[in-house]
Amino acid sequence: TQLLEQSPQFLSIQEGENLTVYCNSSSVFSSLQWYRQEPGEGPVLLVTVVTGGEVKKLKRLTFQFGDARKDSSLHITAAQPGDTVLYLCAANGGATNKLIFGTGTLLAVQP
Amino acid sequence: GAGVSQTPSNKVTEKGKYVELRCDPISGHTALYWYRQSLGQGPEFLIYFQGTGAADDSGLPNDRFFAVRPEGSVSTLKIQRTERGDSAVYLCASSPDSGNYGYTFGSGTRLSVV
Numbered sequence: 001t002q003l004l005e006q007s008p009q010f011l012s013i014q015e016g017e018n019l020t021v022y023c024n025s026s027s028v029f030s031s032l033q034w035y036r037q038e039p040g041e042g043p044v045l046l047v048t049v050v051t052g053g054e055v056k057k058l059k060r061l062t063f064q065f066g067d068a069r070k071d072s073s074l075h076i077t078a079a080q081p082g083d084t085v086l087y088l089c090a091a092n093g094g095a096t097n098k099l100i101f102g103t104g105t106l107l108a109v110q111p
Numbered sequence: 112g113a114g115v116s117q118t119p120s121n122k123v124t125e126k127g128k129y130v131e132l133r134c135d136p137i138s139g140h141t142a143l144y145w146y147r148q149s150l151g152q153g154p155e156f157l158i159y160f161q162g163t164g165a166a167d168d169s170g171l172p173n174d175r176f177f178a179v180r181p182e183g184s185v186s187t188l189k190i191q192r193t194e195r196g197d198s199a200v201y202l203c204a205s206s207p208d209s210g211n212y213g214y215t216f217g218s219g220t221r222l223s224v225v
Contacts, residue, residue, distance in 0.1 A: 100156060
């Protein structure tokens, strides 16, 4: 079974602080995605990384794919209350290429 | 439609009853996925359709769960003899094909078994 472990599971910080969320696996993936999910809504795709070592930036969010394509990180600079959502990593796995999600990181940014 | 539509948005049912959850994917998307999500956790894969056929049903927890997609568009997730442990948000997603990109999720159906 391919597992994507996210850490931390829950994080509470003050507005303006920086943070990093990690997504780790023992499996190698051809690509990895990060989603954000607001309460009562489905996950929304933020970014897809495909190359080992790749770094992508989306405003205050920086995503990195590990060199071995087994792990990824999401770094948020100067967190805002609007960043208070569930962050999910996901990757295609298995013989049928289904999307497998990580365990999730719930971020709370206090104003 | 413009997005993935799931109905109902909320469903409360009594233990032991039968329920059906509906998913309307984005028009033209051949791949459709069902997931189940508990509060604060990542979605758990249930089943995935490519066209009308179930390409992977390895995530269905037991034989009380069944899903169909008879015309390759709308899909229905069926749960028989519901149990309190079935309470969760059931999410549906569709994508243009079964590749790595382009998943669009619906808002989910919150199922409460009382």
